[in-house]
Amino acid sequence: MSNRWSVLALILVVCCLSHLTECLASSTPRKERDALSSDICSTLANQFPGKVELPTDAEYASNLLTYYSEQEQKVHPACIISPNSTLEVSAIINSIREHNATFAIRSGGHALNAGAANIENGVTINLRAMNALTTDAAGARVYIGPGLKWTEIYARLDRLGLVIPGGRDGDVGVGGLLTGGGISFFSGRFGWACDSVDNFEVVVASGAIINANAYENSDLFQALKGGSNNFGIVTRFDVRAFPLKEFYGGQIITPEIPGVPSTVPGKIKGFADLLANRDPYAAVILNFGWTPQVTFVSTVLQYTKPGVVDPPVFAPFTHAPDPVHLIDSVRVANLSSFAAELSASPGYGSKYQWATSTFTGDEAMIITAHKLWNASISALPPGTKANWFAGVQLFPVTASQPNAFGIPNSSESSKLAVFLLIYFGYSAEEEAAITKIAQKLIADIEAAAKKAGKYNAFKYLNYAAYWQDPISAYGNLAAMREVSKVYDPSGLFQKNCPGGFKIPVL
Ligand SMILES: Cc1cc2nc3c(=O)[nH]c(=O)nc-3n(C[C@H](O)[C@H](O)[C@H](O)COP(=O)(O)OP(=O)(O)OC[C@H]3O[C@@H](n4cnc5c(N)ncnc54)[C@H](O)[C@@H]3O)c2cc1C
Numbered sequence: 001m002s003n004r005w006s007v008l009a010l011i012l013v014v015c016c017l018s019h020l021t022e023c024l025a026s027s028t029p030r031k032e033r034d035a036l037s038s039d040i041c042s043t044l045a046n047q048f049p050g051k052v053e054l055p056t057d058a059e060y061a062s063n064l065l066t067y068y069s070e071q072e073q074k075v076h077p078a079c080i081i082s083p084n085s086t087l088e089v090s091a092i093i094n095s096i097r098e099h100n101a102t103f104a105i106r107s108g109g110h111a112l113n114a115g116a117a118n119i120e121n122g123v124t125i126n127l128r129a130m131n132a133l134t135t136d137a138a139g140a141r142v143y144i145g146p147g148l149k150w151t152e153i154y155a156r157l158d159r160l161g162l163v164i165p166g167g168r169d170g171d172v173g174v175g176g177l178l179t180g181g182g183i184s185f186f187s188g189r190f191g192w193a194c195d196s197v198d199n200f201e202v203v204v205a206s207g208a209i210i211n212a213n214a215y216e217n218s219d220l221f222q223a224l225k226g227g228s229n230n231f232g233i234v235t236r237f238d239v240r241a242f243p244l245k246e247f248y249g250g251q252i253i254t255p256e257i258p259g260v261p262s263t264v265p266g267k268i269k270g271f272a273d274l275l276a277n278r279d280p281y282a283a284v285i286l287n288f289g290w291t292p293q294v295t296f297v298s299t300v301l302q303y304t305k306p307g308v309v310d311p312p313v314f315a316p317f318t319h320a321p322d323p324v325h326l327i328d329s330v331r332v333a334n335l336s337s338f339a340a341e342l343s344a345s346p347g348y349g350s351k352y353q354w355a356t357s358t359f360t361g362d363e364a365m366i367i368t369a370h371k372l373w374n375a376s377i378s379a380l381p382p383g384t385k386a387n388w389f390a391g392v393q394l395f396p397v398t399a400s401q402p403n404a405f406g407i408p409n410s411s412e413s414s415k416l417a418v419f420l421l422i423y424f425g426y427s428a429e430e431e432a433a434i435t436k437i438a439q440k441l442i443a444d445i446e447a448a449a450k451k452a453g454k455y456n457a458f459k460y461l462n463y464a465a466y467w468q469d470p471i472s473a474y475g476n477l478a479a480m481r482e483v484s485k486v487y488d489p490s491g492l493f494q495k496n497c498p499g500g501f502k503i504p505v506l
Contacts, residue, residue, distance in 0.1 A: 037078030037121050040101040044081050044123065047091060053080040063126065064118075068171075069352040071114035077104065077124040084129040086201060086209055086235040092125060093233065094207040097492055104499045105229050107146050108173015112352050113466040115499040117176065127175055130235060135160065141198065142241045146175035146234050151343060154336040157241070163335050164239045165193040168283075168300070170339030178237050179228050180462035181405070183396055183418070185249070185302040185338065189280040190240075191399035194225040201236035205492035209235070214401065222476065223483040226404035228461055229500050230471075230493055231483060248309050249283075249302035249338050250330035254322040256295040263320040264288070264297050268370065270316025271392060272363040275415050278397070279313050281305040286317075287391030288370055290377050292384065296326065298391075302338060347387065351431060352424035355438050356463035356470075357445055358395065360454035361417025366392055368448045369419055376441045381433055386426035390441075392417040406475020407458065416456055419445060420463050439467060461501050472504045481506075 045052040053060040055076065063080055067073045083089045096103050102122035104115070111117050118124050130145040133156055142164050144153060151170030157163055165184035167177050182193025190196050199213040200221065212221040223231055256262055271286045285300040299317040309332060310318060318330060329341060359365050373390040380386060395416035398409035407413050421441060426434050449455035457473040464470040471477065480503055484494065494502055 036099065036101065037123070040096065040099040040123055041079035043095055043099065044079065044092065047095065048081060048083070048088065051082050051084075051088075053082075054078075065349070067109040067118065068348060069112040069114075070350055071112065071352070072109065072116065072118050073349065075114055075118040075120050077119050078121050080124045080126050082126045082129045086130075086203065089125070089127075089130075089203045089233050089235050090207045090209055092123075093203050093205065093492075096123060096496065097205065097207070097490075100496065102496050102498065104497060105175070105233055107175025108149050108171070108177075110169075110172045111176050111462070111500065112354055113500070117499060119499055125233065127233075127235075132236075135162070135241065139243070140241060142239050144174055144237050144239060146173075146237065148174045150174065150177070151336065151339055154334075154339050158245075158334045158336050161243050161245050162241045163244045164241045165190050165196045167193075168285075168302075168339060169342040169345065170336070171343035174237065175234060176228075177462065178239075179224060179226075179234060181226050181396075181403075181460055182462070183393060183460070185283045185304055185335070187396035188278060188282055188394060189304070189397070191396045192225070192403060192405075195396075195399035195401060195403060196240045197225065197237050198240055199236075199238040200224050200234050201238075202232040202234050204232040205488040205490065213238075217487075219479065219483050220487055222402045223404050223480045225402075226461065226474065227480055227483075228471075229497060230480065230503050231487055232493065244304065244306060244335070246332050246334050247302065247304045247306055248311070248330070248332050249300075249304075250333075251298060251300050251327055251341065252317060252322070252325055252330060253296055253298040253327040254320075254325055256297065257323055260323045261321075262297075263322050264370065265367070266316050266320055267297060267299060268366045269363050270314075271417075272361060272366055273316070274313055275361045275394060275417060278394075278414050279311075280397070281308070282311070282313050283394065284314075284317070285391055285393050286366075287389055288373060289387070289389045291387045294326075298327075300342065301330065347424040350425045351428070353422075353435075353438065353465055354463050355421045355442050355465035355468060356459050357419040357442055357449070358416055358456040358458045358460070359419065359445070359449040360412065360415050360456070361392055361395075362415070362454070365449060365452060365454045366417065368452070369445050372441060372444050372448065373421075376437055379437045379440075381426075381430045384426060384430055384434075386430065386434060387422070387424050389422040391420055391422075393420065394418075402476070404474050404476050404480055405458065406477075408475075416458075418460055418463065435467070438465070442468075464501065469501070469504065471501050477503070 104119035106117035150167035
């Protein structure tokens with residue numbers, strides 16, 4: 001064999017050993033792959049009459065339009081199957097495994113990255129019909145199906161005077177948010193939303209239906225909190241609830257007006273002060289926004305201690321010398337109302353991307369991040385219609401029960417800020433250039449954070465761009481690898497379910 005061929009052969013062997021299914025799939029001719037997918041789709045259609053949608057069905061097209069981002073809407077599965085019971089999910093996994101088919105798991109469809117919850121030419125398992133919600137007699141625990149959206153949960157719980165930690169935007173789905181982490185209005189008290197899950201009912205690769213909690217399959221319990229779709233399909237989440245009817249919160253949006261002193265510095269200081277002296281009831285998102293029409297600063301504020309209105313910790317935002325407000329919705333309301341307000345954000349169905357970083361959020365570091373974001377605006381393509389937002393959020397407190405993130409409970413971790421870059425509404429022609437600008441901005445912020453000794457490698461999976469690798473920085477990555485070996489020895493969820501963020505190959 002010539003040198004060139006032996007190198008090629010070696011690459012093929014390494015590729016096949018580490019990604020056997022993808023490798024075989026990619027070396028399988030298109031016609032055969034199409035035959036394989038139509039085979040699994042007809043098997044499923046026979047098994048589950050009326051529950052399988054094919055590309056020729058009208059429901060298939062309308063189903064794709066319910067994904068949040070254009071990228072996900074443009075992925076075309078061979079079929080979409082909508083189970084409505086755990087037993088059906090188990091039977092689907094058995095058929096998929098027997099056919100060695102590829103698949104995706106979809107809950108609310110809000111993950112932005114193409115292929116996270118949808119799969120080209122494979123089987124998309126749409127969990128939206130698994131939407132049961134029950135509570136225990138004491139109102140201490142809520143049992144929720146993975147297909148629910150948070151708005152549907154909050155509406156039911158508001159009537160009972162109960163809440164559970166979940167999405168701040170009510171249109172987000174349960175499955176992705178709770179398996180990826182979840183920043184809620186209550187993260188200052190209870191940590192990531194997944195930290196309030198007491199038990200996961202899961203269908204694992206063998207098709208077995210098991211429970212994962214502090215006493216049973218506790219290794220899987222830890223891994224599922226942040227581990228996304230790497231271990232199985234969660235078919236029910238049992239979540240701790242607590243009583244709460246109404247609380248203080250809302251949004252303030254202020255335009256940046258040339259010649260008028262900006263209130264951004266005072267708001268950055270207010271945010272940094274909150275991080276330095278954490279108030280468990282305070283939730284704040286401080287966002288900086290640029291659109292072709294307006295540059296603005298927005299704050300989303302919630303103070304979840306009942307009866308407290310206009311708390312002093314929010315004074316830098318609520319009593320800032322803003323010249324004018326585009327929106328000021330601060331009020332006392334219930335969780336449904338706040339979640340509905342945030343689900344009215346623009347951008348649905350457009351090209352939409354998020355990217356993230358984490359750093360110690362003192363005033364100097366946030367000022368640096370804001371300056372770098374501001375400077376990046378001039379790099380955007382001339383005449384673009386893109387929206388270019390960036391912001392900081394309070395890092396959830398560390399909970400007593402472990403999760404996959406493995407972030408120690410320390411005075412350092414309580415000062416972390418989650419940085420989120422949001423860009424949407426750009427054209428296909430602009431995509432490559434805008435992606436480079438986003439990557440450079442994140443790289444510049446991380447370089448500045450490293451230089452200042454404020455860098456943290458953690459990246460929140462549910463905010464990460466497809467070009468980021470959040471799981472590689474998890475503190476409990478080694479334990480996740482072990483869990484994958486135990487519950488999925490053949491690697492079904494690593495290889496046949498390639499979408500989303502996977503456990504990095506060693
Ligand atoms: C407008 C908007 C607002 C947001 N607001 C918040 C917020 O307030 N707080 C926050 O933390 N995040 C927020 N997010 C991020 C959000 O948490 C993620 O996008 C999350 O993945 C969405 O969950 P989903 O079920 O809707 O997504 P999907 O796209 O359906 O799924 C996301 C991922 O989870 C996997 N998955 C879904 N269900 C299951 C299951 N049952 N078992 C195993 N794997 C599963 C999928 O395979 C996929 O990889 C927001 C996102 C958007 C676009």
